[in-house]
Amino acid sequence: MADEPIGTGPVHLTLHMGPKLTRPVPAEVTEALLSAQVTSTAGERSGFQLAFDLTKKGLITRRLLPEGYFDPKTRVIVTTTVKGTPTVILDGLIVRQEVGASNQPGQTTLTVTGEDLTLLMDLEERTDRYPNLAPSQRVERILATYADYGIDARIIREQVQQPPREQLRVEYQTGTDLQYVHDLARANGYTFYLDPGPVPGRSTAFWGPEQRLGLRQHALNVNMDSNSTVDQLTFAYDGTAREEPQARVQDPRTRDVRLLAQPDISPLRPPLGLRASPALKRRTLSGTAKKELGQAEAEALARAALSADAISGSGSLDVNRHGYVLRPRELVGVRGSGVTYDGDYYVKSVTHNLRPGSYQQNFTLSREGLIARSRTVRP
Secondary structure, three states, X not given: OOOOOEOOEOEEEEEEEEOOOOEEOOHHHHHHEEEEEEEEEOOOOOEEEEEEEOOOOOHHHHHHOOOOOOOOOOEEEEEEXXXXXXXXXXXXXXXXXXXXXXXXXXXOEEEEEEEXXXXXXXXXXXXXEEOOOOHHHHHHHHHHHHHHHOEEEEEOOOOOOOOOOOOOOOEEEEEOHHHHHHHHHHHOOOEEEEEEOOOOOOEEEEEEOOOOOOOOEXXXXXXXXXXXOEEEEEEEEOOOOOEEEEOEEEOOOOOOEEEOXXXXXXXXXXXXXXXXXXXXXXXXXXXXXXXXXXXXXXXXXXXXXXXXXXXXXXXEEEHHHHOOOOOOOOEEEEEOOOOOOOEEEEEEEEEEEXXXXXXXXXXXXXXXXXXXXXXXXXX
């Protein structure tokens, strides 16, 4: 499948596999690949599924499968090349294999399922203490232990500073590294994910706010006749999504309790829509009165930011027609859907579906308001 054009365009798929360090798979393995599906979502672990044709006398049946070539924890890297530009869309580990035997010739298949390299952080529960380390410093210390897999860390310091004071408290971890890093991200309105690439064997673990600034990807065109690149695109406005958090703090000396002002979420969620959706819900955060001021402010900011996206979009596109691979966790413009829903969006998730002759992507978009902030969208 690797050297087989998908549709009429020059789209190729390349596989690397190995126990830790990977190498290109044998030609018989790429030729046996029937389909590949890779899903990447902001703030969640990426997953994949690969299906192979399992012939009786093929290399996979005779040697590779018995020798453990497709066993759990085998590393898999998937790269797609569109018009000569390679994009690493997955760096993960196999967690499950299934063989579907059939009496019909050519119908016996091997299917392997897996998750991205953050699975390594979720295999062992442990306890640890982090005296005098801010949340971002704790994440940095944890991620440094996974550098052997070519994982570089990109960590953005928390928006609300929470200086550690060992005399008052020491932060503890109980559970897996992945659970703890995700907990710290949610407590600060941040996200955590693994971004594969830019070359096979390298990837970046990102801990910080969703990336809603910078260059937009090539626009998604809908309802534009021959210029349309999207097969379908559906938008929704959920009026109950956005919440107004209520957080109270107590002065330890006077015992006076006061309500915190509503946080400004624009540093975490730079506005993409001109008319922001109002918060219909008001939620009281429990336990903030006993926390330090910085922790309570961070929790209120996180709650307001994480519930801000009331506008969502979902659709599918043909990569051959679009001409580019849509990347998750970045910005993209939409054209042709009308004044209300045109404009820039954050790409929340992308699912790549590859088969011989076909490369489709399903995607979801999000933003916090209606109407584009700019009259022009990058083509």
